[in-house]
Amino acid sequence: MLNLSELKPGELHVDLGCGDGRFVLEAIKRGAKSYGVEIDRELAEKVVEYYGINVRTGDVFDADVSQVDVVTFWFEEPTASRLLG
DSSP states (O other): OHHHHTOOTTOEEEEETOTTOHHHHHHHHTTOEEEEEESOHHHHHHHHHHHOOOEEESOGGGOOOTTOSEEEEOOOTTHHHHHHO
């Protein structure tokens, strides 16, 4: 997904439903500013503690992505259809 988005160093990236944080970590490795949004507070806290990355606890449908350059997400049905309309 990050290859397809042509994410560039310095761009702002968010991973909605970031889970274990792998896309956030990869975006940071590529020089982007990146954070994740995860609804599972316990998982988000573990990821922050283990990797030291920015993960915000919350519902992805409430996330403000208006200033973000690249958004990634990997959802199963029916969550994806709810997001995409």
